[in-house]
Amino acid sequence: MATLDDIRQLFFAECEDQLEQLTDGLATLEALPPGETPDPETINTMFRAVHSIKGGAASFALDAITRYAHAFESVLDEVRTGTLPIDAGLTAAFYVAADYLSELVAMGMGGGTPETAALAERIAAIEACSAARAPHAPPAEDDLPSGGLDMLAGFTPLALDFDFGPPEVPGAAADGFVVTFRPTAALFQNGHEPTCLFRELEPLGTLEVEALLDEGVDWDRAAPGIGWRLTLRTGCDESQIREIFEFAEPFAELSIAPLATQEGDEPKPLAALPAPIGTPDCAPDPAPPDPAPPEPSPPEPSPEAERAKAPKATVRVDLELVDDLINMVGELVITQSVMTQSIADHGLAGSTQLSAVLEELRGITRHIQEGVMAIRAQSVKPLFQRMGRIVRETAQIAGKTVRLATVGEDTEVDRNVIERLVDPLTHILRNAIDHGLEDAAGRLAADKDPVGTVTLTAAHRSGRVVIEVSDDGAGVDRAKVLASAIRKGLVPANATPGPAEIDRLLFTPGFSTAASVTSLSGRGVGMDVVNSEIKRLGGRVTIASTPGRGATISISLPLTLAVLDGMVVEVAGQTMVVPISAIVETILPEPSQLSVMAPGMPMLTVRGRAIPVIDLAGIFGFARPVDSRPDGVLMLVETDDGDCCALAIDRIVDQRQVVIKSLESNYGHVPFISAATILGDGRIALILDLEETLHHKASPSAPAVPQPLEVPA
């Protein structure tokens, strides 16, 4: 049995989904051309999302969330019923409300509560959006947008919102309510007693209870054929009534209508009511009481609604479970390679049958691994939505109008990676808005749309995930950047770096161009932190800037943090792994291809191109064993920045998939090494950090590199 704490966890997990749906809906509204009526289902989905949050929050006594969601929901309901026309201003207000709601949820998760005054202010702000604060303002029929009636019909609670009820009439501070309550068998199976509920209602005001005995109903011993109409004359509001029915609601049809509006169109709420949706374990009630609706509108979800919701069947799994599984698969990969190796050691590798089986095992292992990795993968959408909030906040503080466009939201990335992308992306976006985009006047002067655009893109590209932040601002002010870097002593005063090198200076530790430290950026740590954080994820950051047109910062990341395709090589008697993605080719150089440009700076000439040679043993400070005779293989590697160099290694051992093991958890950062792995023989091999190695080549202290073709001293 789930504990209350588990359910609470589940509630917050679901809140995230609901908030995502809400933001989705807002994005749809935002994209709508002015004057166009939104799809009713969009509004419905948003309403349902807020409503579910409210319902859940109420059961956990999260008062702030409940109150705010209630206010928000009321306004959304007006939009839904067509009382309140949707426009850009309202969408913006909804964004603010959605952001605040997620703040409240986050606060609630941490056990905190907002200041009462702040909450009241926020509630007042959202309530101010309401068109009709006055009660009893039912919209005139022709005020309804064209889809007004469909909206009600299409509104079918598909989600198992556990207290989802019929539409509420906003601002119904009537002198009473009519509550129609029709239980299903599940209500009784779950031990609810309707009379107890009625007794709870009683203290709220004067209660009249009238039993509705269905005529012409097929009597079925398994299904109750009774309903009640409760007329409550009270000064309290609807939520208090709803609270009483909270736990009974999933098992019954419940409609609460203000007393005044009930008279004219009494059967309507019933007709619009969908069949109750029970929780899965109590649903199989063969014959729920047929409310015999006057209109034969089937309570089945309309196909449109179904498409809009199109819920992917998903399973919520404890992350630890998945991590354990991944670890086990990692061990499987290791064991498989141990097996391959020991079979080879026993001279059995020649057997065709055995090698076929081994090959198959390798294939299956790989499939399992990919499958498990896919479980961990998560779309970047929640991340992008979170960034949307950052953009809105930043734009507001910076006093700029910014539009955020997102591309490739469905791109899936390892969950760990997503979590660790939050901070770097926040920094980049803040920088893009604060420094990249010009203010409205500047944009107009440059003949641009006064509204700046920041685009977040995610895509899979050649086995990596690439996330880009581009703005259509002024681009990097290279003169200013260079001047600032010289002033700070980051580059010598007489240096003449190329444009790309200047752009790259932005990532240098201690660099900042902001004249003053703003609350947004300019502390001179941001981009440097971005760079190191992304590096830690095994990724690279690059920047491309076009003066006057904007800048693009690309983050390229490995698909997963757990496995890597590597080339196993030997360097000075040590076995190492070079990431295969970077290897362009391997060369057994002719002596004529090698030359020494300067002491300790050998060069390799390949097809007319001179490429610096880095001796790995040299930079690791490993002495070659006296008896070693390296094959003198050169491995041409290229980084994402286009940096190219040839690595001198002793020999190539194998090419295989390796499981990445962190060195940092028990030790710390090792220069030129990104991580470790465990080889077939159980020994640890280090994985080369190419980026760091290649950047090292600029350092004059690089040890002398022996000629690869000669017997080393």
Add this chain to the structure above:
Amino acid sequence: MTAQTVHPATKARELITFAVSGQDFCMDIRPVREIRGWQDVTPLPHAPRDVLGVMNLRGAVVPIIDLSLRLDLGPCRHHPRNVIIIALIEARTIGFLVSSVSNIVTVAPDEIQPMPDMGAPATASLVEGIIPSSGKNLRVLDVAALGAILDPRRSVA
């Protein structure tokens, strides 16, 4: 996992005694996870001299430290009796190479005397106190200080 930080003054402590290059040391037994025989390690480039390398401990990458080098007693001489004490200190698993492990002793806190001030050599910070007994001076190593050996500032020697 910070069991080593609290030593109630009245409670007897259990210490594991071991030899490092002919001298006797001991440390709190609580962080000790296991004792293993020597196996080849993978050296780490640009590591401090006393960090011998990393070892595969059931899938985890564990750094191995030569305590003898760390205590300025010269490199631990290769011997079949050499063992590695695996300890979990501040969420980090670290292995310490020692010449041999001898015993587990229970001592009352007042048996441990503070180290006499010897002009604070580099290793003094590792020693928490001293237990004088039958002509042998058993030095008590400070577990937290042992863990701090791998602090980032020392990672490049």
